[in-house]
Amino acid sequence: MTPEQFAxxxxxxxxxxRRVIVGHRELIDHVLIALxxxxxxxxxxxxxxxxxxxxxxxxQSLDLGFSRIQFTPDLMPADIIGTNMVMQDAGxxxxxxxxxxxxxxxxxxxxxxxxxxxxTQSALxxxxxxxxxxxxxxxxxxxxxxxxxxxxxxxEMEGTYPLPxxxxxxxxxxxxxxxPSAQDxxxxxxxxxxxxxxxxxxxxxxxxxxxxxxxAREVEVASHVKTYVARLIQATHPDTGAAGSMAKRYVRYGxxxxxxxxxxxxxxxxxxxxxxxxxxxxxxxxxxxPALRHRLILNFEGEAEGIDxxxxxxxxxxxxxxxxxAKQRD
Amino acid sequence: MKPxxxxxxxxxxxxxxxxxxLDRALRMxxxxxxxxLIALVAAAAASTMVxxxxxxxxxxxxxxxxxxxxxxxxxxxxRSDLVAAARTxxxxxxxxxxxxxxxxxxxxxxxxxxxxxxxxxxxxAHLHVVDLxxxxxxxxxxxxxxxxxxxxxLAVWPALVGGLALPGTPAHxxxxxxxxxxxxxxxFAKTLQARARADRLPLTRRRAPQLRDLGLxxxxxxxxxxxxxxxxxxxxxxxESAREQIDQRLDEMGRPPSSPALPSELLRRQALQRQIKQxxxxxxxxxxxxxxxxxxxxxxxAAITQEGEATQPAQVRQQLQQARQQLDRGETGAxxxxxxxxxxxxxxxxxxxxxxxxxESARExxxxSRTAIASGAPGPGGREIASQPGxxxxxxxxxxxxxxxxxxxxxxxxxxxxxxxxxERTPQRVRGVQGEGEVSTSEVIGAGRPGTARTLxxxxxxxxxxxxxxxxxxxxxPAQYRALVRRYFERLAQLK
Numbered sequence: 107m108t109p110e111q112f113a114x115x116x117x118x119x120x121x122x123x124r125r126v127i128v129g130h131r132e133l134i135d136h137v138l139i140a141l142x143x144x145x146x147x148x149x150x151x152x153x154x155x156x157x158x159x160x161x162x163x164x165x166q167s168l169d170l171g172f173s174r175i176q177f178t179p180d181l182m183p184a185d186i187i188g189t190n191m192v193m194q195d196a197g198x199x200x201x202x203x204x205x206x207x208x209x210x211x212x213x214x215x216x217x218x219x220x221x222x223x224x225x226t227q228s229a230l231x232x233x234x235x236x237x238x239x240x241x242x243x244x245x246x247x248x249x250x251x252x253x254x255x256x257x258x259x260x261x262e263m264e265g266t267y268p269l270p271x272x273x274x275x276x277x278x279x280x281x282x283x284x285x286p287s288a289q290d291x292x293x294x295x296x297x298x299x300x301x302x303x304x305x306x307x308x309x310x311x312x313x314x315x316x317x318x319x320x321x322a323r324e325v326e327v328a329s330h331v332k333t334y335v336a337r338l339i340q341a342t343h344p345d346t347g348a349a350g351s352m353a354k355r356y357v358r359y360g361x362x363x364x365x366x367x368x369x370x371x372x373x374x375x376x377x378x379x380x381x382x383x384x385x386x387x388x389x390x391x392x393x394x395x396p397a398l399r400h401r402l403i404l405n406f407e408g409e410a411e412g413i414d415x416x417x418x419x420x421x422x423x424x425x426x427x428x429x430x431x432a433k434q435r436d
Numbered sequence: 437m438k439p440x441x442x443x444x445x446x447x448x449x450x451x452x453x454x455x456x457x458l459d460r461a462l463r464m465x466x467x468x469x470x471x472x473l474i475a476l477v478a479a480a481a482a483s484t485m486v487x488x489x490x491x492x493x494x495x496x497x498x499x500x501x502x503x504x505x506x507x508x509x510x511x512x513x514x515r516s517d518l519v520a521a522a523r524t525x526x527x528x529x530x531x532x533x534x535x536x537x538x539x540x541x542x543x544x545x546x547x548x549x550x551x552x553x554x555x556x557x558x559x560x561a562h563l564h565v566v567d568l569x570x571x572x573x574x575x576x577x578x579x580x581x582x583x584x585x586x587x588x589x590l591a592v593w594p595a596l597v598g599g600l601a602l603p604g605t606p607a608h609x610x611x612x613x614x615x616x617x618x619x620x621x622x623x624f625a626k627t628l629q630a631r632a633r634a635d636r637l638p639l640t641r642r643r644a645p646q647l648r649d650l651g652l653x654x655x656x657x658x659x660x661x662x663x664x665x666x667x668x669x670x671x672x673x674x675x676e677s678a679r680e681q682i683d684q685r686l687d688e689m690g691r692p693p694s695s696p697a698l699p700s701e702l703l704r705r706q707a708l709q710r711q712i713k714q715x716x717x718x719x720x721x722x723x724x725x726x727x728x729x730x731x732x733x734x735x736x737x738a739a740i741t742q743e744g745e746a747t748q749p750a751q752v753r754q755q756l757q758q759a760r761q762q763l764d765r766g767e768t769g770a771x772x773x774x775x776x777x778x779x780x781x782x783x784x785x786x787x788x789x790x791x792x793x794x795x796e797s798a799r800e801x802x803x804x805s806r807t808a809i810a811s812g813a814p815g816p817g818g819r820e821i822a823s824q825p826g827x828x829x830x831x832x833x834x835x836x837x838x839x840x841x842x843x844x845x846x847x848x849x850x851x852x853x854x855x856x857x858x859x860e861r862t863p864q865r866v867r868g869v870q871g872e873g874e875v876s877t878s879e880v881i882g883a884g885r886p887g888t889a890r891t892l893x894x895x896x897x898x899x900x901x902x903x904x905x906x907x908x909x910x911x912x913x914p915a916q917y918r919a920l921v922r923r924y925f926e927r928l929a930q931l932k
Contacts, residue, residue, distance in 0.1 A: 109554065324549040328537040330523060383551040383558060386532035429523060 107317040112378045115318060116142070118309040122167035125304045127160050128297060129290035136281050136396055137164065137255070139379070142318050143371040145278020146234050146254040148219075148269075148400060155283045157257045158215060164255075165213040167306040168315060171249070173211035177222035179265065183229035187239045204241055209233050212249055212312065216256035220266040227273055230254065234276045251315050271403060278368045279393075280400035325374035326384045332370070334428055335390060339366050341422035342402055350422035356408030357418060361401040368397045387428050395419055442560040445538055446518075448568070453521035455572045461511040463577045468507035469500040470579055473586035476500075480593050484602050487610035487661040487812065493591035500583060518543065525563070528571050534559040599658020607660075610812050614664045617805040618654025624801050625651055632794055636787065639678045640794030646671055647798055661809060668806045675799045682792040689785055690749030705789045707747045712786060714740050715779045722772040734763055737775075749785065752778045901925045 107115075116138060123134050137160065140147045149157045158174065165172035175186060188207035194200050208214065209230070219227060233239050237248045256277070258269070274280070286294065297304055310318075340348040342360030353360060373389035380389070395416050402415040476496045482488060491499070522535040529535075538559030541552050601607035625648030632641035650671055654664055718736060741756045748756075755778035762771035901922060908918045 109551070321551075324551045326537050326541060326549055326551055326555045328533050328540050329544075330536065331533055380532070382532060382534065383554040384533055384537035386534075388532060428527065 107314070107321050109321070109378050109381065109383055112318055112321055113381055115310050115314060116379050119164075119167050122306040122309045123160070123163050126163040126297075126306050127156055128293045129286045130156070130160070130283070133281055133283060134160070135379075136279055136393075139372050139375045139393070140278045141168075141251065141253050142315070142322055142375045143278060143368075144251070144319055145368060145371065146256070146276065148274070148277040148280045149255060149257045149283055150260050150280060151257070151283025152259060152261055152285070155285065157255075157283055158217060161213060161215040161255045163306045167309045168213070169308040169311050170212035170251070170253075170315070172213045172215070173208035174215040174217060175208050176217045177219045177226070179221060179223060181222045181226045183226050184241075186226065186229045187233075187241055190242050202242075204244065204246070206246070207239075209239055210246070210248060212252055214252070214254045216254060218258060219256040220258040220268055222267065224267050224270060227267065227269060230256075231273060231276065234273075249312075251312060251319060274400045275362050275364050277400060278372065279396040281396050322371070322375045322378060325377050325382075327370060327374070328384065330429060331385050331387065331390070333430055334387060334426065335366055335369055337430065338369075338390070338394065338422055338426050339363075339398075341426050342398065342418065344405075348426070350418065350425045352413070352418045352421040353402075356404055356411070356413045357402055358405035358408075359403040361398050365398050365401045369393060372397055391423055394423055442538075442542075442556050445535070445542070445556065445560050445563055448563045448566060449518050449522050449525065449535060449539055450516065451568055452525050452572060453516035453518055455568055455574065456521050456524055457512060457514070457516055459572060459574055461508040462574060464511050465504035465508040466577050466580045466583065468503040470582045470586070472496075472500045472503035473583065473590070477586055477589060477593075480590060480597070483607060483660060484597065484600050485605040485607050487607045491590065493587055496590045497587050500587070525566070525571065529562075529566060531559070531562050534562050599660055599663075606812070610661050610809070611659075613812055614659055614661065614809055615655050617664075617808050618651045618656075620651070621654065621801065621805055622648055622651030624798070628794060628798055632791075635790055635794075637791040637794050639682060639791050640798070643671075643675055643678060643795060643798060646674070647802070664809050665806060668802050668809070672799055672802045672806070675795050675802070679792055679795045679799070682788050682795070686785065686788055686792070689781070689788075690751055691785065704747050705786065705793065707743070708782060708786050708789065711740055711744050711747065712779065712782050715775055715782065719772060719775045719779055722768055722775065734760065737763070749781065752781050755781070898929075901929075 119138060120134060123138075124131075127134060137147055137149075141164070149160075151157060161174075162172060164170075175181070184207065186207050186209050188205050188210070190202040191205045192200050193203040214233075216230065219230075233248060233252070234254050237250065237252045239246050239248065254277075258266075337348050339361050340346040341350040342353050342357060342365075343349055344354045344357045344360065346360075349360075369390060370385065372393045373385045376389040376393060377383065377385050380386075398419050399415045402418060404413060404415065407413075408418075473496060476491045476499065479488060480491065518539050519536060522539040523533075525531060525535045526533050534555065538556045541555055599611070601611045625644050628640060629644035629648065631637070632644050650667055653659070653667070659667075714736065718733060718740070721733060737756065737760055741753065741760070744753065744756070755774045759771040759774035759778070762768075762774060904921055904925060905918065908921060913921075
């Protein structure tokens, strides 16, 4: 696959998704970027904004298997991974057979993930990180590409179990689903209340997705761009010399090294979409918020003052110069 | 395999690197010049507190230029960094890091990914249309206007602030020393001027006003230490030049080289004066009695000839020898003529030596002032300067005396001013035979017309001494001064 084919395929997928989803252009772009970078997405938004529809449409347009799990407090790990069941063959002999759970798919929607208990939430850890699950001592590999899209409601927090940091860190992006504009709402009315509801056609096969995934990894990154990312990540840590002023005050622990990986991988995909074979600072700046916002752990002061991690990352972006130790020309 | 860097990319980035280096050199040059000028302005400002001289605008401009050239040279001598240039090009032209990534790929040792050649081609395509003159314009940085502003400030500094000193600072103390030395020089110059006029010393007479003018300027103008020293050095050089001129003329007259017997010029001159006096006597005797030549005259002539071997020029000795021979032959008139010629030559030589001595004493005083100003301590001899060689040193300061003229304090009213003599100043040189002993020269201010007094000095001396004593007592004159005045009148009384 060539970069041009990559970009055109991406455009096709976007077009198909946009046939169903109204607005949310940036959201769609970011979800696709995360998918092509091999990462998972945590969507945060109030109910009814089209999160589930987005994932379903994406699965349709990519011709990928799709499963949806509605996370509830009584949901058990086996409900996600699957379980060994006693089966009987024609000769009457009984044996155990592993019944695959909904995780055995390619696009998994973990709806309201914070409503399940931490034990159940952690059942997804191995699947997200290793793209494999283990049941009764047997490891089962998931079909590539494997993409988890979890949602959570930021308002209704009663009876929820906030995701542990370890699990949050495994999401490539945390995206915020904003309420649509009036114009988009009108468009939603037109599309969803008419006789014919638009459907997405297949825009790319799973094979193409894998190729795109491989090509993204070939994108070049200049050394000073890598250094910039490293300094940016350090700027989110309060104890480093490069710490941003807000990070020093409000952050208990900054982004993990997974943040660097996530940012670079996503930036590579974005570079290809922009028709480039190299990562630019602009890629990093655009993707820094979704890639890092869920990786910061605020301290008491930050929590008490209701500091938005986005503000801290924005501050780090402003205070981190592109060229280290060199002033830009007058 | 490392992808080959496109020649177009190399060429354009190389040109960009050179332009960036030039641009950086320009900025560094301006920065260095500005800092140099700021340092010089700071030094000029410091001259109001410490005795350092402000730098002239020309030197400041040259220093700034030199700093700028050095800074620019250092930058221009550094090697061009292609990667840095490419990064700057990316930033300036918004190339999304295409150029820097491509250059890194072309120069780096690591193996690139499959998209490496694509990055290089992409960079070449974007750089191909770049106008470097527009992208990296060579222009002076905004701080460049500081350079003319600071040079202008340094140019007007002497007029506005030059010579000002904050009270209580070392600069103020240095300025006080300069003024004091100016007063000293002026006082000395007055004396020297009078002496040169009285003794008819042409070169000294010409230079004395310059010395006086210098003294006045040092007192009246705002002069810093370096400027004062420069002025003193300049005048000292002129005096030296005049002295050399006299030396040349003395050598032309056949002045014998200095001998161990008469090492100093002063002794030589005194010996010369003695010989002149003796010759005048002999000449006078020969004129009075031309008929006979006594043995005493011959002996004295022989003694003069012998004594003058170390001091007389060859021509004078020749004339004296000739006079002796003429006397031996009984040619008294011719001998008198020869002696007169020798006398004129010796008198001319003595005048030149007096002129030289005057210049030399002026130079010495200048040297003392220079030392005093340079060290910041008052000159030798306190506030007064010995007006004549051999004069008594000034007595210590009294309780109501200042260290310079006009700085004393008197509680009592001084009364009406002393009436001035209504007479023209007519300096005259007293002609006559000089006696043995200590020689001193001084300016005597007297009545313009001859007086009609018939009473001898010694007749009024006791009464005068008593009157002067009372007057000095009333005027709170220190005891040392009173003793000096008393001694003067007592000596007058001893005159016969």
